[in-house]
Amino acid sequence: MADFIKIYPENPNPKAIQKVVDVLKKGGLVIYPTDTVYGLGCDITNIKALERIAKIKGVKLEKSNFSFICEDLSNLSDYVKQIDTTTFKILKRALPGPYTFILPGSKNLPNPFKKRKTVGIRVPDNPITLAIVNSLGHPLVSTSIRDDDEIVEYTTDPELILEKWDKRVDLVVDGGYGGNEGSTIIDLSEGEPIIVRQGKGNLEIF
Template structure:
């Protein structure tokens, strides 16, 4: 079973965060809170962990939409192509926040994830735990939302129940308090337009 960590969302304990980071560096999968639903993720730089994450979701590598959790805007520029000034201004206003921005991937991304994906979703959640994990790890966490069985529509919010359900499938579960039931708002920025692909918790109109 996975290790279970109770981490304070307001002031995350660095000792516990470092223990989780060590699990990530060894290729482990972790379940963790965000400003939206609980997510499952792994170290972007670990190919074996990426394969485990894809198996966890039951998808083929080319079918999985890749999203990264970054610490801040300076992180993002390493993984996407040139960001136009209007886009940069939008990102600066809206992040950290409950948004996933789809952008054109830089040339380094396909090599990292062994895929021909030309687009990537970028997340900078307004939540201390995932951002501090990324900060200590030194590179992004590949992330996807945690979902119960297909016939159950609601997302799990109780970390102890999440542990019972998924603890045998991952290496660590972080209890950072109850999760949200709403996903992030997904906005496609490829081509320079602001196209809302999925309306979630974030209201992008507040930042335009």
């Protein structure tokens, strides 16, 4: 049975955030709100937790396309090769926000991702997510939770999410209704921005 915890985005309760962080530090899987859809995440440093997410998604961990959820751009140098000023300005303009940026991966990536040439970076504009990452002290590895129903694509009601994911995760954060449109994915690994998927977010900032 997964725990269910209510956190208000206007003013995330530090004790509630700490409960989420404790679960993550023990290798737990957490479903939490972002500025787009609800995400399934774990501690980037916990290999067993990463393997659990890959198994749920039915993918090999080394080949997975999970995003790294960061608190701000200060984490970038840990996972991303040196980027030029133009790229940095785009990131600065767009983040925090509903975008996933594909950037060239550095040599310091966690073991399962060592062979990756690129990584997807997210800094969601959601106080709950940012508070979790801040308290954890390093990024989450995350993937959006898609719905089995093709019409509904994403589940937006936290109680329904709990019903569907109860046996597979350790904690579901109720941060209110989620969105049903994923992030806009932009590939900046080659310099010029390439729109991989148009989702939530204004493309005019590019």
